[in-house]
Amino acid sequence: MATAMKDALAPAEPVDLLAKFDPIIQTRETLLAAGVEDPFNLVMEEVLSPTQAICNGRDTILLGTYNYMGMTFDPDVIEAGKRAMEEFGAGTTGSRVLNGTFRDHRDVETALREFYGMDHAMVFSTGYQANLGIISTLAGKGDYIILDIDSHASIWDGCAMGNAEVVPFKHNDVEALEKRLKRVPEGAGKLVVLEGVYSMMGDVAPLKDMVRVCKENGATVLVDEAHSMGFIGEHGRGVAEEQGVLDDVDFIIGTFSKSVGTVGGFCVSNHPKFEVLRLVCRPYVFTAALPPAVMASSATSIRKLMHGGNKRAHLWENSRTLHGGLKALGFKLGTDTPQSAIIAVIMPDLEKGAMMWEALLKEGLYVNLARPPATPAGMTLLRCSLCAEHTADQVQTILGMFERAGRAIGII
């Protein structure tokens, strides 16, 4: 009896729950064993401006941030944040629906309504949470979500959280979208989720045709404009504005972590019942509201972006110069023409990609090394994202760096 008790209490060997990640650990170890600097462990020791930093001890041009409009060091944006921190303290210590709505949370929602010319705006702690919350709350069990196969992880996670039927369609394929829409059972709720700019390849969605097809088939449309806000469209409202369909989009999702230059996510809409989402959207209710300094900086940045026409023009010029220059050097790019502030340089494989990434870093240039599962079709990419604060000289310097590194690694 005593022995049986002892056996029952003997510790059993636990199943290693991290064992499923062994292949990733192995790939990483192989890469580092080849002597390549760790592409996912970069430290910015000093940030000198939106386009320059000291990274791993080196003076580096930044070509891998989402600081498209260079707002992070805008003096008014910084001043607004400082003032709010002094007046309201460092944090909110509470949810938006309890003690976490301060003056500046309201103000940033007003700024968003003004920016998009829409009736409602709701701010989340990140863009990830905005997608997670809005998508899972709109489409639940029995509803259908039809989405582009190359959608951002936050969109997929929002679909999974809501338990809707999820139907992906081929990237940017209007006909495929229409076919999926026509197969949805009569009477079921239909939410189509699209992005303005796809962040891996930097390509733009054919929103004009897609939104038309959605409306013809009675679908609600949500567009994530994370990578186009502030930059694309006459007023920087994004691809939906550029293609003339903003009024037909039911929900726009965005983030402050890119053109706005801070952190936070949002949804804007003209839906008359929109405000109920504040009570039922779990990633809005069950998390702390952003600090007041972030809200005040964001509101100032958004209002400045409304009048950012010159900056937008310069960013387009940078995008055209870099795209044309890389193409002329013989690099394989994600798009034939410059479509956004993102230019993806396609690498032959992960090993060459990591070598090229390191060679560029040694030249003094930081870009993003992107690889599956974040990238489509198993590709390894060097993702370059331009900033309105990159000077024409910096863009030429960047092209020189790509040329030297590309020849040294044997990519061009």
Ligand SMILES: Cc1ncc(COP(=O)(O)O)c(C=O)c1O
């Ligand atoms: C298309 C898209 N949506 C949402 C997000 C999430 O934004 P955030 O960084 O604010 O969480 C990203 C982030 O890269 C994105 O690319």
